[in-house]
Amino acid sequence: MDNHFKNKLLHKKNEELLQGGGQARQQKQRASGKALARARIDALVDKDSFTECLRFVTGEAAILGDGVIIGYATIMGRLVCLYAQDFTVCGGTVGKKHAEKIVTILEMAVKLKAPLIGLIDSGGARIQEGVEALHGYGQIFRKQVQYSGVIPQLSVILGPCAGGAVYSPALTDVIFMVEKISHMFVTGPKVLAAVTGSDVDMESLGGARMHATQSGNVHVTAKNEAALFKEVRAFLSYMPTGKEIPCHKHMDKVASLAHVLPINEMSVYDVREVIQLLADRQSFMELSSCFARNLVTGFIRLNEQTVGVVANNPKHLAGGIDVDASDKCARFVRFCDCYRIPLLVLEDVCGFIPGTEQEQRGLIRHGAKVIYAFAEATVPKITVILRKAYGGAFVALNSKALGADFVFSWPTAEMAVMGADGAKSVINTESRETEDTPVPTAFLAAEKGIIDDIIEPETTRARLIDAYAVLACKKIAAYPHGNMPL
Template identity: 30%
Template sequence: MSDTGTTRDDRDAPAPGEVTKQEGLAELERRRAAALAMGGEERLAARAAAGRLNARERVALLVDPGSFVELGMLAHSDREEVGERAPADAVVTGVGTVEGRKVCVIATDASVLAGTTGRVGSRKQGQIMSLAGRKGYPLVMLGDANGGRLPDLLGSDFAAAAGGDEGEHFLGLRVTEDRIPRITAILGNAYGDPTLWAGSSDLVVMAEGCSIALSGPSLVGASTGAETTHEQLGGPAVTVRETGMVTRLEPTEEAVMQTIRRYLGYLPSNATREPPSVPPVAPATPSEELLTIVPDRGRRGYDVRRVLDAVLDGDSFLELHPEHARSVVVGLGRVQGRPVGVVANQPKFRGGVLDAPAAVKVHRLVDLCTGFGLPLVFLQDMPGVMIGEESERLAVGQKLIGLYTAVARSPVPKVTVILRKAFGFGYMALGGPSMGTDYVVAWPNAEIGFMAADNAVHVVHHRRLQAARAEGGQEAARALAAELEREMHSAFAPWRAASQSFLHDVIRPQDTRQAVIDGLFVGTGYR
């Protein structure tokens, strides 16, 4: 007993209104349990029955086991009538690791108010995006949401969710000090925020059966009177094949996470770091097979991916946009363990022509490699640029200049191998000698020129062919055209370009991988 007549236990007791540790711990456990319960057993069971994972299961698939530190678990809606009925305010955010490297993660929780974005949830997103930008962590956003939450975002102050006078934080773009990899996964019918995430991302991966658009069918119908479906509005036919907004379509959510983890393995955590290398692996296809993979006849199709199998490290190629603008193949691969960006004409589709969508597709890869310091490897079998009314409607000239400028200004090592042909402006835009390319080589049977020989003959010798047709008929004109084409083919051989040092070398086809290795050696400088 103390001098005042009170016991020590009395002095330690909380004052009126204060909470004991035990009471505080009990409240903490209750709130944590509510957050972890997400939308409740019934909604989670319904999602599982439909083959959909919940937000925390998705995060667990993405990051290394036991590495995730959640931020804002105890947050909930700031509307009094909703409050804790929106646990975590429908979004899980935090930091984990992928192959030991830190990543920031956002995962919308579609079991809570359909994954809609409220004010608190928007603040959580902005906080984690800003953290990623300030600290130089890659940002992965897992989208399965139904747009902005109403009535939360009604009123003239709705834009406060994106930032106030301190500046934008909605996408974390203002505070990003150095470029970071930004990745969006579409794992449901995702409207609103995920579309904006995708527009700011380097990689967008979607699981089958999902869609992505600015607004869903119901709002589109109410606003425009047009009837549409999830599939018609933002399914794979639109976003994967037509627009290319989605980089890859995967069969399952598990496959989506595997692709994201693999993609991150090619890139540094931010633009100030070196791209990560791994031990080299021998190509899957022996180099000698290049002699038979590529036909001698210039207009004969083949799959250029078979060439990549003989040039890149085995099983290292991750193709980007494989179902969009298929006349070119682009992606990330490795040469002697070093990450590289790869661009190749694809003669299997439209002869490998460079059209407007293909130019944009290549431009995206060039921008990615320039931003993160990955070398660019161009494998040309270039018939030229697509011309005609449709090309003009697609602003092909504008798209070409965008690509041309990006390649010309890119400071990364650039290596070009001309496999079979390289014609016109496409030849220059895809790493031709005039683009500051560090190493340009050609196969000995390659043809290089302003346009293909058959087209050139009809343009240059139009009057001679017309006269031959008038004097000797169609057969005489065809014979003359064939003779003139042979002369053209001779002029297009690589020897003249090599003699004037427009080509650094002419190589044997089976030495293509070594030429790429040599080019990377030449092009990798000390600054």
């Protein structure tokens, strides 16, 4: 898969995301008096402030996003996290991946000490996924209870909310509903009629007026979505404020980043060129430049904020990690964590360097230090995968599994247990004569939620500035550990 094709694929998938469940379902949504999920987000938050997370995650329905949009934004300059269910995708029903995305944004909200807003428009649990869908709801409930009283949790009902799904808003602090459009009940009218023989309409059973006047479940109602969003914003204005982030986007592009990688994927380059392009002008200060040159460590300023950089350098040993690079990396990461300096990892790694000499020197023990350092660090941590990330090195270098706050990838990057050529030599292809070996692209990792987003190289600087601004709200351990020599 050539790089031109991968770039085209990114644009195609972005267009696919905007389609949701398709034009016919989107038109039906509008005809019913309801806005589309993305339009709702735009109407609620400050202009151009929303950043989507895990947008390429794909569940069993094989639709990008799996029916829920998650991310962060500002409302009147205040940082918020939110999710919006897309009724045009499987009726907004909750499946395994859908639930995992909601859990992710809940965890991010707590990490950033930001209110969590749920824009709910869902038919409930996804029947096709059976007990896994119910398990997903259980995971959401548990997180909501754990974080109750820790962050404000708001539920904005903008359509149906039925069955076990109703207990999610019931666990939150405040519920908002649109009159004559929002409905919330444990058992719907059709099932009630079949089971009990009673004939009741949607409004009487679970409409906004009933809940506002009889059940007491809803706290605020409004005649339409626009009026309801105004009420949400007004409510937030009474909440104690945390740290604020700039409401403007840094849209400055660095065009030369699009051409910094060699066309030939086997060719080497000096990663310090990438660092210089991302950093504020003349702000890069490299440390230990003559030791373990396959790994670059140092400081940059990014929009005048100090950031510690760890980067594989393909110019030396193909950027692989050996014993010395492990020690260099781990010590630098722990230093930054001690003194509250955010971390940035620029990853282009073939793996840990194999061989008798490295094994005898204790590569396993030294490599474990890298894993320990990143997993232990509480400062803001972001990874950008530039070209490839293979094997245990993919996990060790600040992966989502180890607690990275954000993992971004350039469109042409690959992530796998090993490269395609190596995989072909290991997998028994005799039984798979008609199958092609899957290409380990960034898109596959994004569909699984293992990376947060795929970004164009020229937008990387702007995206990093935005992400670090958000992570300024992250809770950092006061005195996490000492800076043990490694």
